[in-house]
Amino acid sequence: MAFKRMELEDWFDNYQFEVDYDIGESGVKFFTVKDLGVDLSDVQLRYGHHKGNPELRELIASGFPGLKASHVAVTSGASESIFAIMASLLGPSDNVLVEVPTYPSLYHIPQSLERDVSLYFLKYEDEFKLDIDRLAKEIRPNTKLICLTHPNNPTGSVITKVELEEVIKLVESKGIYLLMDETYRDLTFDEPLPLAATLSPKVISVSSMSKAFGVPGIRIGWVAADEWIIDSVRAVREQITICNPAPSEKIAMSILQRKDEFLKGIKANVIDNFRLMNEWIQKRDDIEWIPPKGGVVGFPRLVKDEAADDLCRLLVERYRTFVVPGYCLKMPRHFRLGYGGHKEEIINGLERLDKALRELYSTQK
């Protein structure tokens, strides 16, 4: 079994602390404990419930009609949810079909577990929309699980309710499962779809406090699914993390108790930043993108058919500005931009992106 490093995380670990402007981050701007006003002084630092704090599970479930706390397990980020689902659901000869581009864990984990992994690529030419007929053709006799991510990281593409229902019909007809990574659901520009796991016992929803709520450092995510899947997730995590950090669970509860109010300001800022970035890109003739419809990231590409690696390296090394090169996400002509941060930082970052693009193309002439 080989756990190789993920190129995306390698890039982050090398550069994210070395820059002045971060316009590649996949979440909203981080909060401090002080910003949140959470008093942690009474938190008992004991082992917690293995499926997560019952009050926190109730709070998560209460946000979605039809969902009960017994359908929820709280984990160390969505990352642990994904690991536990892959480790418990996929047998040695099972295939998993993963939509890409996406957060690379979704294919790295089953590859590391030596499961059979196939990839279904969203295409720029299709505006990164899901083509269900093409997806259906990729299903093999041993496929047990399909993984989709919408709103998508890095493309910002979304799935419609009709498409989601069609995919659910497809997995039900094949007797297989759908893992919907809904980490960005709360940041859909329009009304979010129902939580996918509430639509069928064949659907597993994964989500997180990391992206929409600006607290990736608390490492709290969750999975919503049929109760037997929740039990399997617990069995896996009892061998890796056992339970969640008690201070993190308290912070997550404090945010979710004021979820709507909390998200209102965040969403307004995100949409404002998106408009700014979209206008900036639309005026250019050297890069182009499919405007995102949700989340906080987009995936522009160079108009010239070449890899964006040089651009990203130049940006980070000379202009101290962080974006994510597309090779980390299996599409090298692209790079990821994030618009979840402070407006000022985005404006400064885009100015440097402009300089880097000019420098790159002037040296190529």
Ligand SMILES: Cc1ncc(COP(=O)(O)O)c(C=O)c1O
């Ligand atoms: C789509 C998606 N899923 C899951 C994760 C993992 O998030 P975390 O483990 O911080 O909850 C990420 C992180 O970038 C992501 O973008």
